[in-house]
Amino acid sequence: IIWIGSDGSGIVKLEPFKKKFITFTKETDTKKGFGFSSIRAILKVKEKLFIGGYTGLLEAKNYSSVKPVVWEKIEAFNGVNVYSMALDPVDRKILWVGTEGSGLFKYNLKTGAYEKYTSSINAGKYYFLSNGIYDILVCRNNDIYFATGGGTAKYDHKSKLFTNFVHHPDNPNTVNAGNVMALCEDNYGNIWMGTSQSGISIYNCKTNSFARFESRNGINESSSLSNNRVNIIFEDSKKNIWVGTAGGLNKYS
Numbered sequence: 001i002i003w004i005g006s007d008g009s010g011i012v013k014l015e016p017f018k019k020k021f022i023t024f025t026k027e028t029d030t031k032k033g034f035g036f037s038s039i040r041a042i043l044k045v046k047e048k049l050f051i052g053g054y055t056g057l058l059e060a061k062n063y064s065s066v067k068p069v070v071w072e073k074i075e076a077f078n079g080v081n082v083y084s085m086a087l088d089p090v091d092r093k094i095l096w097v098g099t100e101g102s103g104l105f106k107y108n109l110k111t112g113a114y115e116k117y118t119s120s121i122n123a124g125k126y127y128f129l130s131n132g133i134y135d136i137l138v139c140r141n142n143d144i145y146f147a148t149g150g151g152t153a154k155y156d157h158k159s160k161l162f163t164n165f166v167h168h169p170d171n172p173n174t175v176n177a178g179n180v181m182a183l184c185e186d187n188y189g190n191i192w193m194g195t196s197q198s199g200i201s202i203y204n205c206k207t208n209s210f211a212r213f214e215s216r217n218g219i220n221e222s223s224s225l226s227n228n229r230v231n232i233i234f235e236d237s238k239k240n241i242w243v244g245t246a247g248g249l250n251k252y253s
Helices: 026-032
Strands: 002-005 011-015 020-024 038-045 048-054 056-061 070-073 082-087 094-099 104-108 114-117 133-138 144-148 151-156 161-165 180-185 191-195 200-204 209-215 230-235 241-245 248-252
Touching (some): 002 038, 151 180
Parallel strands (some): 038 082, 082 133
Antiparallel strands (some): 011 020, 038 048, 048 056, 056 070, 104 114, 144 180, 180 191
């Protein structure tokens, strides 16, 4: 089964071998608990399926069976625009939930309790780089990176502290300008950070340094992206990096 989220038209359940599509929308499935139509994140955690979007977080019941799907609201996220999710690699009962405008939630799947990190000046120990979190990357060494509206934040489990990577116009050895929208760890442990306006920053964790790839006014050459707005980054099994931009698809190998 493949689940496909849309921007305004709900979510689609695809059963490829049956060649069957089932669409769930706010208009047709409200009585079953489906309460929003713009989907931003889908995550499977063991036997649970979580759907995040505008405006909330749902857990799908019976999602892989022949029984009708039932959607259960998670009350802590009512009215919240959920944009990204990831399961904590160390504490498997913790779900990290990134939102658009409401900060970062550290949600306990077992108890329903949560800690909320925001950019408010009154946040204290719960201060966070930005209230917009657009992607969450769990690395092989268990570090967690958060793509935000103010740069990239890294969470270290040992210290339980965040390290922030932000843009400085006078320092080329920093992350590119703009919202960080996409993250990817490559086979060498480098962290690729795609931005909303300045292409890609590649962070070398060993040397604590950055390299940059940007669009050169649409020039079609191997060192130029097709567009500086990066929406997604993915590494395939052959170590090729695929970059989806507002101007097309790019392959780096």
